[in-house]
Amino acid sequence: MNISQRYQLSLALLTDMYQLTMAQGYWKKEMQEQEAVFHLYFRSNPFKGGYTVCAGLEDALDLLRNFKFTEEDLAYLKGLKGSQNQQLFEDGFLDHLRHLEFTCDVDAIPEGTVVFPNEPLLRIKGPILQCQLLETPLLTILNFQTLIATKAARVVDAAQGDNVLEFGMRRAQGPDGAISAARAAFIGGVGATSNMMAGQLFNIPVKGTHAHSWVMSFDEEQDAFSSYADVFPHDSVFLVDTYKTLDGIKKAIEVARQMRANGSELRGIRLDSGDLAYLSIEGRRMLDEASFPKVSILASNDLDEHLIQSLKLQGARIDTWGIGTKLVTAYDQPALGGVYKLAAFRQADGEWDYKLKLSEQLIKISTPGILQVRRFYQGNTIVGDMIYSEPLEVNTSGTMVHPNDPTQRKSFSKECHYEDLLVPVFRSGKQVYDSPALGAIQQRTKQQLSLLHETYRRFLNPHIYKVGLEERLHDQKMNLIIQLRKKEQNQEA
Numbered sequence: 001m002n003i004s005q006r007y008q009l010s011l012a013l014l015t016d017m018y019q020l021t022m023a024q025g026y027w028k029k030e031m032q033e034q035e036a037v038f039h040l041y042f043r044s045n046p047f048k049g050g051y052t053v054c055a056g057l058e059d060a061l062d063l064l065r066n067f068k069f070t071e072e073d074l075a076y077l078k079g080l081k082g083s084q085n086q087q088l089f090e091d092g093f094l095d096h097l098r099h100l101e102f103t104c105d106v107d108a109i110p111e112g113t114v115v116f117p118n119e120p121l122l123r124i125k126g127p128i129l130q131c132q133l134l135e136t137p138l139l140t141i142l143n144f145q146t147l148i149a150t151k152a153a154r155v156v157d158a159a160q161g162d163n164v165l166e167f168g169m170r171r172a173q174g175p176d177g178a179i180s181a182a183r184a185a186f187i188g189g190v191g192a193t194s195n196m197m198a199g200q201l202f203n204i205p206v207k208g209t210h211a212h213s214w215v216m217s218f219d220e221e222q223d224a225f226s227s228y229a230d231v232f233p234h235d236s237v238f239l240v241d242t243y244k245t246l247d248g249i250k251k252a253i254e255v256a257r258q259m260r261a262n263g264s265e266l267r268g269i270r271l272d273s274g275d276l277a278y279l280s281i282e283g284r285r286m287l288d289e290a291s292f293p294k295v296s297i298l299a300s301n302d303l304d305e306h307l308i309q310s311l312k313l314q315g316a317r318i319d320t321w322g323i324g325t326k327l328v329t330a331y332d333q334p335a336l337g338g339v340y341k342l343a344a345f346r347q348a349d350g351e352w353d354y355k356l357k358l359s360e361q362l363i364k365i366s367t368p369g370i371l372q373v374r375r376f377y378q379g380n381t382i383v384g385d386m387i388y389s390e391p392l393e394v395n396t397s398g399t400m401v402h403p404n405d406p407t408q409r410k411s412f413s414k415e416c417h418y419e420d421l422l423v424p425v426f427r428s429g430k431q432v433y434d435s436p437a438l439g440a441i442q443q444r445t446k447q448q449l450s451l452l453h454e455t456y457r458r459f460l461n462p463h464i465y466k467v468g469l470e471e472r473l474h475d476q477k478m479n480l481i482i483q484l485r486k487k488e489q490n491q492e493a
């Protein structure tokens, strides 16, 4: 189920006010149909990592498919007043919005693809008024889901094949934060969520244990366990740390024996406090000695990829990880700084005018053109990505230039094969791409990460994957920067 169905609302006003004021400006100045190209990209990998996993496209496609102002939306806009108490949005403009149909061409990188800084994840080409209105909702969808899918991929990587469960709803950034995070975390590789609505909406497997309140509502911890086993003889995982954890494990083993005598098996125990390395090693020893080698040990308590890695190094015997707060809030980096920049604008004579946003820092200067990303492969490994502009094509030497240090260049050997990452998703406002099922997107993430040399996946100071600008594109960008700087100087003189 997509974002518009989730809310059963028109999403046309899911945007910032300035997009609408600019839209009225384009309309008033009769620029609304002028064609523009915008790119959505980010400037650095989150979590000081070496890669990013893109996610959120299915919701973005849904937003574009349902892009329509309702009479309720228009009535709200009509009621807005400016500082002189005048109607802010003119009736003629509102009528323009009433009849607005989405007509753009959109290209995007499929969800679950490994992506890197400066690469357009999405490119939109069409009337400037439409492209402008879509900036904010496209960013809010793709920034958040990409961030969480990346965090999940890191957590799953640290867990080295153990099962990872997403437990974050209660600490997420509100209800949609929780639901979008559950979807994105699944794309990143978690096996299940505790979030029932996400399970229902996206068909993600759901899993859970029980809380301390269950144990506390009985006089005896052991009664709490045996009562739970009565209700769920084949699906019980006991939380053993309400009082003294090692005693809790002994009681869990006692109940597991009774369950076995009655023909069922305890699934697992959960540790939620204390020294998780020590307690899991002791717990495993106790369970094994009592002939319960298959009872799994689940741990939760403010875990993230770094703690999982540390616990593994300490020899912890945890086989299932419940990860909440730090996953769904992307605790150590709560936002991906994705941006949406104008890169080309068609003049009245039909010629493209390439645009860039100047900045003192080269890294912040946007790239002009109608961009595509070409990914090069050597065997089963990805070795570099070249951003090129479709109107300029790729030079025959296949050389690319470092985006922030023009003295560094890289060429790819003739043996490398390549693929272009942006695929058409809308043509003239009609969807031409079907989103794969969520399970297939999760598989894609796994396959994509396997293409990446492990040095890009380490958490501390990862190797930097090479992304460059195709030589002609680089030259075009430099020429534009020089022209704009000259213009600035002339204006100052």
Ligand SMILES: Nc1ncnc2c1ncn2[C@@H]1O[C@H](COP(=O)(O)OP(=O)(O)OP(=O)(O)O)[C@@H](O)[C@H]1O
Binding pocket: 272, 273, 274, 275, 276, 277, 278, 300, 301, 302, 303, 307, 310, 311, 314
């Ligand atoms: N062996 C370990 N090595 C590193 N970190 C650990 C280890 N065991 C637990 N941790 C982490 O240390 C933190 C300790 O959490 P906290 O200070 O809240 O104590 P606690 O054990 O949860 O106690 P309580 O919930 O009873 O207050 C958690 O993030 C937990 O995951």
Ligand SMILES: O=P(O)(O)OC[C@H]1O[C@H](OP(=O)(O)OP(=O)(O)O)[C@H](O)[C@@H]1O
Binding pocket: 167, 168, 170, 171, 210, 211, 212, 213, 272, 300, 301, 302, 303, 322, 323, 324, 325, 326
């Ligand atoms: O630690 P997180 O990664 O965020 O994982 C989710 C946490 O939510 C629950 O705690 P809470 O204290 O809310 O309830 P409970 O322990 O009583 O179940 C659970 O026990 C985990 O500790």
Ligand SMILES: O=C(O)c1cccnc1
Binding pocket: 167, 168, 194, 207, 208, 209, 210, 211, 270, 300, 322, 324
């Ligand atoms: O099922 C669980 O154990 C669970 C669910 C949500 C949050 N913490 C734990």
